[in-house]
Amino acid sequence: MKKDAIGDSLSRVDGRLKVTGGAKYSGEYKVPNLTYGVLVSATIASGTVTALDTRAAERAPGVLAVITPFNAPKVPGYQAGAERPVRGLKLFNDNKIYFNSQPIALVVADTFERATYAACLVKATYNTEPFETDFHKNIDKGVTPQKGNYKDYVRGEANAYKNAPVVVEEEYLLPTEVHNPMELHVTTAFWDGDDKVTLYTKSQGVKGSQRSIAAAFGLNPDNVQINSRFVGGAFGSSLRTWPHEIAAAQAAKLVKRPVKLTLTREQMFTQVGYRPLTIQKIGLGATADGKLIGITHESHSQTAVYEEFTEGAVNVSQFLYNSPNVNTLYKVVPLNVGVPAPMRGPGEATGSFALESALDELSYKLNLDPIELRLRNYTDTDPERNKPWSSKYLKECYQKGAEAIGWADRKAQPGANKEGEWLVGYGIGCGAFGAYRGNAVAKIKLTADGSVNIQSATSDIGPGTGTSMVLIAADTLGIPADKITFELGNSAFPNAPTQGGSATVSSVGSAVHDVCVALKQKLYIMAGKPADSMEPIDYVAVLKQNNMPSVELTQESKGNPEAQKYSMYSFSAHFAKVHVHPLTGQVKIKKIVACVDAGKIVNHKTASSQMIGGAVGGVGMAMTEEAVFDNRYGRYINGNFADYHVPVNADIQQIEAIFIDKPDPVLNPVGTKGIGEISLIGVAPALANAIYNATGKRVRELPITPDKLI
Amino acid sequence: MNQFQYTRPAETAVAIKSLAKEPNGYFLAGGTNLVDMMKMGLVVPDKLIDINRLPLKKIERTPTGIHIGALASNSEVAEHAYIKAQYPLLALAINAGASPQLRNMATVGGNLMQRTRCPYFFDTAMPCNKRTPGSGCGALQGINRMHALFGASDKCIAVNPSDMNVAMAALDATIHVTGVKGPRAINIGDFHRLPGDHPELDNTLQKGELITSVDLPAASSAYNKHVYYLKIRDRTSYAFALVSVAAALHIENNTITGARLAMGGVAHKPWRLTAAEIFLKGKAITEDNFKQAAQIAMQGAKAYEYNKFKLKLAPNAIVQSLKLATGLAS
Numbered sequence A: 001m002k003k004d005a006i007g008d009s010l011s012r013v014d015g016r017l018k019v020t021g022g023a024k025y026s027g028e029y030k031v032p033n034l035t036y037g038v039l040v041s042a043t044i045a046s047g048t049v050t051a052l053d054t055r056a057a058e059r060a061p062g063v064l065a066v067i068t069p070f071n072a073p074k075v076p077g078y079q080a081g082a083e084r085p086v087r088g089l090k091l092f093n094d095n096k097i098y099f100n101s102q103p104i105a106l107v108v109a110d111t112f113e114r115a116t117y118a119a120c121l122v123k124a125t126y127n128t129e130p131f132e133t134d135f136h137k138n139i140d141k142g143v144t145p146q147k148g149n150y151k152d153y154v155r156g157e158a159n160a161y162k163n164a165p166v167v168v169e170e171e172y173l174l175p176t177e178v179h180n181p182m183e184l185h186v187t188t189a190f191w192d193g194d195d196k197v198t199l200y201t202k203s204q205g206v207k208g209s210q211r212s213i214a215a216a217f218g219l220n221p222d223n224v225q226i227n228s229r230f231v232g233g234a235f236g237s238s239l240r241t242w243p244h245e246i247a248a249a250q251a252a253k254l255v256k257r258p259v260k261l262t263l264t265r266e267q268m269f270t271q272v273g274y275r276p277l278t279i280q281k282i283g284l285g286a287t288a289d290g291k292l293i294g295i296t297h298e299s300h301s302q303t304a305v306y307e308e309f310t311e312g313a314v315n316v317s318q319f320l321y322n323s324p325n326v327n328t329l330y331k332v333v334p335l336n337v338g339v340p341a342p343m344r345g346p347g348e349a350t351g352s353f354a355l356e357s358a359l360d361e362l363s364y365k366l367n368l369d370p371i372e373l374r375l376r377n378y379t380d381t382d383p384e385r386n387k388p389w390s391s392k393y394l395k396e397c398y399q400k401g402a403e404a405i406g407w408a409d410r411k412a413q414p415g416a417n418k419e420g421e422w423l424v425g426y427g428i429g430c431g432a433f434g435a436y437r438g439n440a441v442a443k444i445k446l447t448a449d450g451s452v453n454i455q456s457a458t459s460d461i462g463p464g465t466g467t468s469m470v471l472i473a474a475d476t477l478g479i480p481a482d483k484i485t486f487e488l489g490n491s492a493f494p495n496a497p498t499q500g501g502s503a504t505v506s507s508v509g510s511a512v513h514d515v516c517v518a519l520k521q522k523l524y525i526m527a528g529k530p531a532d533s534m535e536p537i538d539y540v541a542v543l544k545q546n547n548m549p550s551v552e553l554t555q556e557s558k559g560n561p562e563a564q565k566y567s568m569y570s571f572s573a574h575f576a577k578v579h580v581h582p583l584t585g586q587v588k589i590k591k592i593v594a595c596v597d598a599g600k601i602v603n604h605k606t607a608s609s610q611m612i613g614g615a616v617g618g619v620g621m622a623m624t625e626e627a628v629f630d631n632r633y634g635r636y637i638n639g640n641f642a643d644y645h646v647p648v649n650a651d652i653q654q655i656e657a658i659f660i661d662k663p664d665p666v667l668n669p670v671g672t673k674g675i676g677e678i679s680l681i682g683v684a685p686a687l688a689n690a691i692y693n694a695t696g697k698r699v700r701e702l703p704i705t706p707d708k709l710i
Numbered sequence B: 001m002n003q004f005q006y007t008r009p010a011e012t013a014v015a016i017k018s019l020a021k022e023p024n025g026y027f028l029a030g031g032t033n034l035v036d037m038m039k040m041g042l043v044v045p046d047k048l049i050d051i052n053r054l055p056l057k058k059i060e061r062t063p064t065g066i067h068i069g070a071l072a073s074n075s076e077v078a079e080h081a082y083i084k085a086q087y088p089l090l091a092l093a094i095n096a097g098a099s100p101q102l103r104n105m106a107t108v109g110g111n112l113m114q115r116t117r118c119p120y121f122f123d124t125a126m127p128c129n130k131r132t133p134g135s136g137c138g139a140l141q142g143i144n145r146m147h148a149l150f151g152a153s154d155k156c157i158a159v160n161p162s163d164m165n166v167a168m169a170a171l172d173a174t175i176h177v178t179g180v181k182g183p184r185a186i187n188i189g190d191f192h193r194l195p196g197d198h199p200e201l202d203n204t205l206q207k208g209e210l211i212t213s214v215d216l217p218a219a220s221s222a223y224n225k226h227v228y229y230l231k232i233r234d235r236t237s238y239a240f241a242l243v244s245v246a247a248a249l250h251i252e253n254n255t256i257t258g259a260r261l262a263m264g265g266v267a268h269k270p271w272r273l274t275a276a277e278i279f280l281k282g283k284a285i286t287e288d289n290f291k292q293a294a295q296i297a298m299q300g301a302k303a304y305e306y307n308k309f310k311l312k313l314a315p316n317a318i319v320q321s322l323k324l325a326t327g328l329a330s
């Protein structure tokens, strides 16, 4: 194989910068004259703030401004009839309170400490109104979402499972999970005159942020500069522009100095979304030999009273298995809570926990191996859309994953497998996530010293986007990776979609591929050779011959129209091996195997890292994470890193990523399908099913803490 | 965080006087608990007296056992060769707590004094009799999954969150304190209190008193062979105990000649299981005896809406810790 080719294992191109502290994150830019903003949060869940005593805060040392609903400069995009209205919470635009911890004031001071101190001097008077945060009590108030296509779905006959010879009907609960990236959300904003603003902000999409900020302040997008070069994790929490980002710009305009606004860890639980609490009912009906007759999947999720959030929680049930009868229902329950946001594997991760757990339950009723059950209901075409898959190697995932976990050692009977006092269990959980591709533009520049620079306004929230792009370019151009730099996270760069939905390599990777091909062709022509010649040429020599210091090209890359004919998904089969202690309920996750069909893998090293990271996220979902509300106050009781448990190193033993690594022939020229979401989808049910296999305890309410296993 | 005075005396007598003069002053040791509480607005001090320069760091053998200076860090104690050899239960318990970074900062005195992690105590927007006497107990009718089984009152059902304290209780520690009225010694069992009508008081330290050392008796070093600290928690590391058990047995000829048992996460103080200890004395090493001991230990336990699981988890953990201490399990 040639060096620096697609399929290699290239170390992160920005790894050195990251581990030496050279990588600057949004909160680390030392803008001259910087001031600091600290948000004050409401302590009631519904009503109005009738007065804010800000006198002490305003008199406190170093304070420049206290912005409240009573004095805030108007944000054009918040006003009724706005030309480009801003969706969601309109911070400080009026005195209404929709959820507990909603910001009611923003203190700006010359140091962070002084702003923090002054913030605690702001005293609010409220008019409290009745509120609802109790999901269980309000589930009957669930409504079919107004936006998007969330109509009840029926294929064949609804609720056909009920009349099947073998039936499973159960309810599954996923508690609220918070993204909790390590890096706090932070925005530094400053103005140049009245109509130009620059933001350093934690963003998964600098172009999206640019549009939102422009809309909020009624600006020309070209006058909004967004920088987000490094992002310390986001998991979906930076897919949109949040009210605090707009507030930072609003404050900077008011005090006429740059303002840096950093959320506290506590505010991270309420201001930047979360995976919503969801209850799902699954009905499965099968013949005695394990052929599905009917699938019913009904899901209720929480949303905010002031904004509707939806996700595809029931989607997987519509296409993952062959069943003549499928019906799904999806409703949202508006509550006095902050609005949720997509969180890694949005919808599908939630849905697959329910579906894949129910399938495991069915396998026990049928006395059938869970993999065999999945094979008997395998589908070679998409039963929902009646289209062929662009590619699907899920069978291979079952087989390779089973081998790697040691499935042959699994004993079907719970409790039958022991190591010392520890009960041993194996489980499988599968998932799928749409393979998407958006339009993207890349600009390339080859310089006479042989270096290549590529720019595109994408983001890297952690997967190693820059590294993959460099590898695609190196492979396409046939030059070493260390000659290539890839720049992202800057709204002045050519257009790219927001980093989400596992689509970055597919979208931006295609643009990089295409721009490299275009450059190559141009150089061949300059060298007097056919554009599609295979004969190697020396690019630098071509430039010199033509007396050019550099050559530059911009190329837009759009989806393949052929793709309409296919259903395109990445598929995953996750396997878990656990030890459970019968007396204490302690669980040791001995091994997780993630076997995925995600098309061609561009960079094995970063792809494996991403699979491992996703699996750890799945461990959190399955075993430890739950944001707990006290519904008497509508407040979280564990909104901090000590009490909200993300998994730690000691929770993780071995995680192995296996890639089928066969290119998808349809979606894009590189053959990728995306792995960001699929790395998490299916992990939670694999663990829950392994725990059942070990103990005979079916835990349908996550997380699976020790108290649920004794 | 408010503005406050800060001093860093080098002499114990000065530190004590300094605090005696300041009704709203606090000693600052590792700061891992106090500074967090200041950030959360739970403690709003007028003065901090940083005690890190006081000569209270020594760990040394004495004719009666071992002396551990109040400013010895949790890591220093857990890594001390003599403690590891003679009082391994203490090292195990300390290492089960917090994270290495926190243990490097946290001191023995600060650990004894650390306040509850009850979420209602930690949030000034919710009621808590411990934080604001008379405001009510948020946990009583609230999310009380982490809360007490023993010795609670209707004013407070919080637990002492420390791991170290559980081992200290099992090992019969004596806490040496000194104040303007002079030094005194307090047995660990009398140091932490039950909440009763005054949950704002965690312990019997008088205003202005400074912990100078914790001493472990030589007698407790007999419990250095068959020991286990079992901590059941929501994740494998860096989480407070749902329940924890410190178990140390003295065994001769396959018979238990003495037992030391204490539980964490179940009461407002480290919960010594004296009746179970008495029961185990003279008994053979069998799971059945351990089960009976656990049953005895659980007498008088009272659960709330969300912590009922502890009625089962706690006795199971007692049995398992005894099995692990005696080699019946590994």
Ligand SMILES: Cc1cc2nc3c(=O)[nH]c(=O)nc-3n(C[C@H](O)[C@H](O)[C@H](O)COP(=O)(O)OP(=O)(O)OC[C@H]3O[C@@H](n4cnc5c(N)ncnc54)[C@H](O)[C@@H]3O)c2cc1C
Binding pocket: A642, B026, B027, B028, B029, B030, B031, B032, B033, B034, B035, B036, B051, B070, B071, B096, B097, B098, B099, B102, B105, B106, B107, B108, B109, B110, B111, B112, B113, B114, B161, B162, B163, B164, B209, B210, B211, B212, B238, B239, B240, B241
């Ligand atoms: C995220 C997190 C997780 C943790 N997990 C655990 C855990 O799992 N298990 C566990 O046991 N602990 C845990 N801890 C708590 C930790 O052990 C305590 O914070 C630490 O022991 C306190 O010691 P310190 O020296 O830092 O005390 P400081 O914060 O300095 O002081 C605490 C209190 O003690 C007083 N004080 C300190 N020294 C003296 C003295 N010599 N005389 C009189 N009063 C004194 C101070 O005035 C203050 O009121 C955790 C803490 C955190 C932040």
